[in-house]
Amino acid sequence: MNFEYSDKSKELQAKLKAFMEEHILPVEQEVYEFNANPETYWKHWPGMDALKQKAKEAGLWNLFLPKSYGDLSPGLTNLEYASLAEIMGRVLWSSEVFNCSAPDTGNMEVLAKYGTKSQQKRWLEPLMNGDIxxxxxxxxxxxxxxxxxxxxxxxxxxxxxxxxxxxxxxxxxxxxxxxxxxxxxxxxxxxxxxxxxxxxxxxxxxxxxxxxxxxxxxxxxxxxxxxxxxxxxxxxxxxxxxxxxxxGRGFEIAQGRLGPGRIHHCMRLCGMAQRSLELMSKRAAERIAFGKTFMDFSSIRQEIAQSKCDVEQARLLTLSAADKMDKTGNKDAKDLIAMIKIVAPNMALKVIDRAIQIHGGKGVGPDTPLAHYFVAARMLRLADGPDEVHMYQLGKSVIKQYASPK
The missing domain is CATH 2.40.110.10 (Butyryl-CoA Dehydrogenase, subunit A, domain 2)
Structure with missing residues (x-):
């Protein structure tokens, strides 16, 4: 099991991080405020199309589509895409800039895998172009x-x-x-x-x-x-x-669609949790209470240490699931996909909650992404199947593997 990133993945990570620093982070708060304003509900932030064009020109477009889809794909494996999705997950709205946001990603995979030529021409091509x-x-x-x-x-x-x-x-x-x-x-x-x-x-x-x-x-x-x-x-x-x-093929399509969709969510959750860890660490180094910097309190150090452990564990499980999908297919990876779908949202909730606590009043307000992260992570304990369903199926699979035949 080798999770060393390929040269192609490393190059794209560097390009994506630079793009985020130059084009996304400077307008992050502006876009959040636009999207949260009732007067501009269901409208696109005016600068979005320009950002998409820049992403296309930078070669950061449709990165999600696995290489198994041939000419439609930029040629990345799930493992190569994982780190890119994590970077995008740091800003909730940024995936759209790279045409990598749900539900379009899942729908494009369905059309690429199951659609007829005419269906692909009518709907997949404009989705891949970001026109619709x-x-x-x-x-x-x-x-x-x-x-x-x-x-x-x-x-x-x-x-x-x-x-x-x-x-x-x-x-x-x-x-x-x-x-x-x-x-x-x-x-x-x-x-x-x-x-x-x-x-x-x-x-x-x-x-x-x-x-x-x-x-x-x-x-x-x-x-x-x-x-x-x-x-x-x-x-x-x-x-x-x-x-x-x-x-009668709906379930077959659903399983083909939801496997990649679930792991994409988990990749982005790792990004949210990682950024939450960074934000709480910076906060701990800056704030003073009762005559001491936050970072000098043992309890704060423990919260940050535990968060670091939690993020890394979830990241490795995500990479393991992605690697299994690449090597043996989504069906064989279903147990690992179920595991990370259970683990990642709950991990993110814990880490984000600690970050909120360390930020105090600022953590629940609009001046950091933490509150929105928390909502997104909590929703993902339900979306694409609730925890209980994944645990039910995973438990059944594990018992089948180890129980003595009768």
Whole structure:
């Protein structure tokens, strides 16, 4: 197991760090304030397109797409991308600058892996170019969606079209004004076997019957301009050619999509936690209380030491999962992906919480990214499957490996 970064990865890390220092960090607070202002909700910060163009020119574009996707990919392995995603994770909105933000990354991987040539031409190419954005509609308010077999949205064939009816929420990317296409999961056959009922279909957001009911906030954060939406699909008709892969293949697609998506989140969480560690260390060296610098208190040193251990452990587990994905595929790496999906959000929450505590009042306010980090990390204990589901499946797998056959 060798996690030494390739020369290509090292070169891109250096370029990405320099880009972040020169172009992202100077406007970090300005963008956060723009996105948090109700008067500018669901609008793009005016300088975003210029930053994207600079990223393209710097060769820092679509870095997420694994090299197994051929000509569509910049040729990086998951292991090579991990360090880059961690760097982007230090600023929550920065992934968009490099066309590496969810849900587009997962949707692009789906189209690259499962889409037809015409679907790729119509939707993948503009997504890869950053001309449009996308949404992913899976979770529903009326059922426990952690068990995806509960999904009740119907996708019924009617002549040359499918008719879609259902209510979705936490539809990531649904509020984005540039969102033009959604991947929707629903059931094409309610009577088929449990994991063959579901299908995924491409639904243009301007289709009649696609009704955005409301944006959903996460602990008060709307995450504009992407956001999460509650959406009603009311007799939405799309051509049958919009179906992905075939009827009953929805679970197969979901597993192909969610594995990389989960580890991308964990990579970014390591970035949030690492920056939180750096911020609390600087704070500890600067602040004085009761006649002593914070860093001279044993309890503060212990908190920082433990945080360093926690970040490094999670980073190594993330790299291990990425390495396994590269060498033997996502399916064989599923246990490691489950492990890091359990570990990384909880690790980040602990580290961010310590950083908030050391910052005092400043830590819960708008002058550092810590409060928003905390919200993002807490949400990721639910997104792409809650901790309990991953632990249930991981426990089952471990028992199967070690239990004596009966």
């Amino acid at each position: 954005r996308s949404a992913f509609l899976m979770t529903e308010p009326e059922v426990a969606s952690s068990d995806a077999t509960n999904i009740e949205t119907s996708i019924k064939l009617d002549g040359d079209h499918y008719v879609i009816n259902g209510r979705k929420w936490w539809s990531s990317g649904g509020m984005n004004p540039a969102c033009e296409i959604a991947i929707v999961m629903g059931k094409t056959d309610f009577d088929a076997s449990r994991h063959k009922q579901q299908s995924m279909i491409l639904v243009p957001m301007d289709s009649p019957g696609v009704n955005i009911i409301r944006p959903l906030s996460v602990f008060g954060f709307y995450d504009s301009p992407e956001g999460h939406a509650e959406i009603v699909l009311d007799n939405v008709r799309v051509p049958k050619e919009n179906l992905l892969l075939g009827e």
